[in-house]
Amino acid sequence: MPTAFSRILFSLLLLLPMAAQAGDANDFAAANPAKQASLLQQWSANPDSARLALLEALQQGRVAADSSKQAFIEHDGSYRAVEGDAAPTGQTRKLRLNNRMRGLISTAMASHQLLSDDPALRLAAAQELQKRAKPAQLALLEASVAREADDAVRDALTLALANLQLVDSDPTVRLAAVRLLGETGEPLARTRLETLLDPDVESDPSVRTAAETSLAQVKRKLLVGELLGQAFSGLSLGSILLLAALGLAITFGLLGVINMAHGEMLMLGAYSTYMVQVLFQRFAPEALALYPLVALPVAFFVTAAIGMALERTVIRHLYGRPLETLLATWGISLILIQLVRVMFGAQNVEVANPYWLSGGIQVLPNLVLPYNRIVIIGFALFVVLLTWLLLNKTRLGLNVRAVTQNRNMAACCGVPTGRVDMLAFGLGSGIAGLGGVALSQIGNVGPDLGQSYIIDSFLVVVLGGVGQLAGSVMAAFGLGIANKILEPQIGAVLGKILILALIILFIQKRPQGLFALKGRVID
């Protein structure tokens, strides 16, 4: 409830001539950190649109001071005075900001944006103030609510105001604020309401009961968000496991090669992504954001070619001796790791998310779904579909299945088994390469990248049932979700150990995995 006094004060502030703020930038530049902080706090309580440019520049770290403590703003490398057109004297130094200062600047910025004509900006500012508003801004918020024409913005502002009104002297105001907070799903609201349950803090029993009801409401909403978040992270982990394991489901599951170099195919896929990124940076910086899309085919073909070369030179001599493929491919993996280490250095290389894979979408107040994870879930399903189509709807797939089921019979029927082996191994490696592109978007890219996924990949394939694509999909998502259910209960380390123990037990029960091949084949 805005008081008359604050309204008058606020309109007076709006009417103040610009000149009154002329010294702001220079005051700020000359002040010590403590003074700067109090200046920012004053500004957030009394916004003035003339200060917007200065705050924006501060937020972007473009404000500098010269030796006479005059403030300048950097524009593309040159410094311009905030007021007047004086040139900097002596050496200019950028103002040093720390996180506390940045937080205060954001708050001040939000207060100033409330004056904006753009409802979207005002809404964002109101949401920012829900998190950050300080008691000093009470009057400002009251005035803004009264003034606001846009419904959405007014609701957001009312909520921001309610946070401050929890300590209002008037119990009815407090009651209304408590009720309002109950309708949100904000994690912060929970803590704020919890403090009100204490009779020492909140003296009015009716407000305390209301706080209790509101708290239950908030908790319910938070629980929904938490559960959804857990489900999503399980799916996301599952999709990553799936991408890591899918190539192996072909080279190991169908061809029977214990491919210890599978992890290195993932790694090479990730390094291909890195190379594509570097080429884009050098030759097409304006299209940099598209590099992951280009990296997909590149990684696929690079790893498929390497896979086919390996198949022709090494692995084809080892069919029918599965345990020996383990040793040979282990050797290959050592060579590939060291090769990458010599070529690119032992350090990780930097693969940056393009803007469309950075950040996330705020679904609920306590649930953000990162874009890169959403895209990867979709991508994993796409790759599964692609693999399924290739294996079940193409001639190559038919041949692959024929060769894996009965090599001699297939050869008798005229299937070129050698060629099919090569293509199938290439396909498996290529898919691992695609997995590598996805992995490069969530983790680090270094020579040892593959090593950290190889055990998980084998477990996924074995758990799903060797040779069963659907089994691998189920196993990957099952493991992902089980992991994410266990992790909050017993921690990441014990969770991982428990999962491994469970897999070992499960395989005892069903030695052929989730989806066993039906039949009575015996050696």
Added chain:
Amino acid sequence: MQRRNLIKALTLSASIAAMGMTWTVQAAETIKVGILHSLSGTMAISETSLKDMALMTIDEINAKGGVNGKQLEAVVVDPASNWPLFAEKGRQLLTQDKVDVVFGCWTSVSRKSVLPVFEELNGLLFYPVQYEGEEMSPNVFYTGAAPNQQAIPAVEYLMSEDGGAAKRYFLLGTDYVYPRTTNKILRSFLVSKGVAEKDIEEVYTPFGHSDYQTIVANIKKFSAGGKTAVISTVNGDSNVPFYKELANQGIEATDIPVVAFSVGEEELRGIDTKPLVGQLAAWNYFQSVENPVNTEFVNKWKAYAKAKNLPGADKAVTNDPMEATYVGINMWAQAVEKAGSTDVDKVRDALAGQTFAAPSGYTLTMDKTNHHLHKPVMIGEVQEDGQFEVVWQTEGPLRAQPWSPYIEGNDKKPDYAVKSN
């Protein structure tokens, strides 16, 4: 037929006997210096640059005429990130190559592995990395930070008005000894400063953990209870997925600052730094520190990397353990000059109180008794170019407390180096 078999038999036995032999050629009138850093395996990422830094420092000392008129000769071995191999190679350096001093090790476990060998043979080891303390051997000089020279000042900063006046602390680490010990010290430090137990959360992940979704969600949930700071002792490779997840879930340094104890310039080379800007790290040295000694140091390193064609030489950076290596070798050389001999006992005595103008901008002193350097502590903020900007530093170098007073029973430990019992 017969003869050929006999020859085979002889070759075999000869090859077994040869395993014990050494291949280094004895050069006249040099002082041998051992370098014991992993050049392959998982730790190669971090340790390779320390080996190169050690070689550069040795070259530099040789160019100035060596020590006591003798040139230094580096003996480099590769313990391949394999802990028992550290002990074996340490013994090889001391007994076969007969080096006078060894610079090496990164992980605590590798130091623990070689320690009995150095104590048995009365060798001298310079250890350049920040660690958990709880050790003070007469045969080791520790040029990295003890917990009170890194972790505790960092937390004091987070508690201060400038650091955001955090009320709640989320201690996140990889599950091994250094994070566990550091967090134990920090927990009892925080409690002594009046932070309630419910405001401290400790979470650990397995080695190589790459899925931080649940943990980041927990951090968010935890932070709803008050101003929160995350103290990260997450190890090496897990940092990239951790920071990416933080950024993608919309957590900014202004809301929840993360201060890391194992992320430095070298680690940032492999990370896209945009999402990290504003996050913090605590060290005793940053490449961005401005003073003439450091400028010269950084330039020398860049020139060396280019001249030796090291991988990624165009982006060569210096970091805290590299500075510690540099300081360690120089201090040792000064001590040898002072002692007039490379005898371990004489050098040890000469090292007490030795000073050196370090790139950090301070004149560092080797403590008279506890074998640790007095070091300044700096908090740096990650910048977009992969460097740190110092936002806070201690007034001067701090004396190390390897036996942290925040751990029970340590008050009974002597404040001078004794052989481990």
Added chain:
Amino acid sequence: MTMPLNQTLLARASAKLGPQASISIGLLVLLVLLAMPVLHLLPADNALHISAYSLTLVGKILCYCIVALALDLVWGYAGLLSLGHGLFFALGGYAMGMYLMREAAGDGLPAFMSFLAWTELPWYWTGTDNFLWALCLVVLAPGLLALVFGYFAFNSRIKGVYFSIMTQALTFAGMLLFFRNETGFGGNNGFTNFKTILGFDITATHTRAVLFLATVLLLVASLYLGWRLARSKFGRVLTALRDAENRLMFCGYDPRGYKLFIWVLSAVLCGLAGALYVPQVGIINPSEMSPTNSIEAAVWVALGGRGTLIGPLLGAGLVNGMKSWFTVAFPEYWLFALGFLFIVVTLFLPKGVIGLLRKKGEQ
């Protein structure tokens, strides 16, 4: 007693090489090995003195030889490729390490425990200050684990690749478990800084010599055991099991008991090797359980020649000897050499080095 046995053994194992040649090789190797600890006792300035460095290095390789032999018993003879033998090796090592830590700590708690602010030993440390009980643990810990795991696995007829992957998962889980400080085994630092064994200074030349001798004897004993097994009916059943399990079953044999016995025996041998390894290298920690180490052990066996008794020893000796040399001489290229070695061996030497030697002998 051991010498003539060993002699015949070597002669049998590489019979094709010509009996005299094998005798000369076997004798020579054994003589060198037995002489090493004695030469170590000589004063350091003696020309024939063997340094502690060489002695521990060879001692370490001999421990690996025992692991290779144990792995060969299950892989080469029974066809069960284990990628988790590092776990059994480490368990034996930890059991011995517990004893050594208690010795070093005297009446108090081991240093890492007092640091964890634990005031008493966890139950599984009970009695570890007694050397005999520690020895029992060296056998029991890997043995019981192998028994339980093997019982279930063989009952469910898990074999081939599945078995390998399961054992790999087992050792990986073990590694994660031992990494934790709370498990009570010193976290990733493991156990180091041992002082005495049975009251003798662990760094004394005599102690070293005795430990080395014990390793040689264990190796010879395992060889003898392996040789007896391989020649017995039991060994033939195992080989049949490897080559055609179903046919064996149709003949009325129940393979489970055979598999279980050789599996547990192999695990116990590994545990013993680990127990001798720890006091010689002076450290045990969870990295011994990393899946990579176990794969490497399989490589020793394959390189030397599986299904023979001498092959694995050759393989372990060759790879580790090369490793010690290459990592000093060409650290950058060591992994290339190792990788190419694996490929070449699997492609061109399916029977390993021993197969090559035999073929040469036949010509």
